[in-house]
Amino acid sequence: MTTDLPRKTRDYEGPVTNTDMWDSFAFRPGDIVLSTPPKSGTTWSQAILMMLIHGAAITDRAVWHDAIWLDCAFRDRDAALAALAAQPHQRCIKSHTPFDGIAYDPRAIYIAVYRHPIDTYFSLKRHVANMKYDWLDHLFPDTPGAAFARFLNGPLTDQGTDDLTLASLINHYRSFKTWSHLPNVHLFHYADLKSDIRAAIRRYAAVIGTPAPEALVEAIAEATGIDQMRDITRHHARPAADSAFHDETSFFDSGSMNKWVGRLSQPEVDAYAARITASLPKGDRIWLESGTRP
Structure with a gap:
């Protein structure tokens, strides 16, 4: 186990990401940095x-805005x-x-959330189709099988998660698992939320040091169901000019898991299994796919 601390060692720059902002960001004690791969429970969290x-x-x-x-x-x-x-309260930074x-400050709280990679892929595909701009359309070609093959086999680049690949x-x-032994770095999984x-x-609540009486827990659980979040968006959507999406309510997909059933061929499922098995130790693969559910 390493004894030093995380630090920002590189920049990622792509169609939707530019990380040089972190170089001059002034942290406050208790700031929460919520970093997730896209479509992995970001808005829910x-x-x-x-x-x-x-x-x-x-x-x-x-x-969540x-x-x-x-x-x-x-x-x-x-x-x-x-x-x-301008925010006077504890801040959450997406x-x-x-x-x-990402810049590291020992006074901050770092939370990362993950989801089964294939569920993430299918949500990404739908998400990109809902975007007004064609920044990412080329990552999901229409040729049968081509989009999933690109997701599986695309290389890691300086665009980071803008690559929208398994890599x-x-x-x-x-990057987060390496530092998960630190008391201010926490990993969550979509399957556990579900x-x-x-x-x-x-x-x-425990991670960010906030009281969570049962009445509040129950109220938040009800308010953050997918149908409720769609309703909130429908009634309080940003002006069309400020939104990157054709339909903001469609930002929330089905929220389901095991999306590949009936949608991927067995060779595609086998290719994914081979790729992720070669990329991660068994325990990490199991957790990344399934979380800590029994």
């Missing part, structure tokens, strides 16, 4: 964390910094960046 911070199951607005995406490449950077600086592209998901996981959301809410 943002909503839970912001509701815990506010001590209320807020449904009169899309509270308060967890600002700091290293987003296509939004106003000064506005993002100003919005974070990212999709591996740990080696980029694994790289993100390794199987027992109330236990997950309690764990989030």
Whole structure:
């Protein structure tokens, strides 16, 4: 086990990510950095964390927008910094960046959330189709089998998770797993949120040092169901000009697991198994696919 501390050693830059923002970011004690591969429970976790911070199951607005995406490449950077600086409460900062592209502060709390890579792939495919811009369309070619083959076999590049490949998901996981022995670095899994959301809410509360009475846990569990989050978005959607999506409510997919059943051929399933088995030790593969569920 290494005894030194994480540090930012590289930048990732792609169509939706630019990590040089971290070089000048001023942390506050208790800041939460929520970094996940895209479509791995990011918004769900943002909503839970912001509701815990506010001590209320807020449904009169899309509270997850308060967890600002700091290293987003296509939004106003000064506005993002100003919005974070103006927040008087404990801050939650969204990212999709591996740990080696994020500034480290021992006073901050780092949370990473993961999901079965194939479920992530299918959600990514739908997510990109819902985007107004064609920045990522080329990553999902229409030729049968080509999109999944690219996901499986695409190399890791300096674009980080903007690659939207298995290699980029694994790289993100390794970058946080390496430091998960530190008391301020915490790994969560989508499957655990699905199987027992109330236990997950309690764990989030413990990690960020926030009270979680049972009434609040129950209220947040109800408010962050997928149908409820769609309703919140429907009624409080950002103006069309401020949204990167054709339909913001479609941002929330089915939330299901095992999406590949009936959608991938057996050779494709076998190719995935061979690829991830060669990339991760058995224990890491099992956790990345299934979390800690019994």
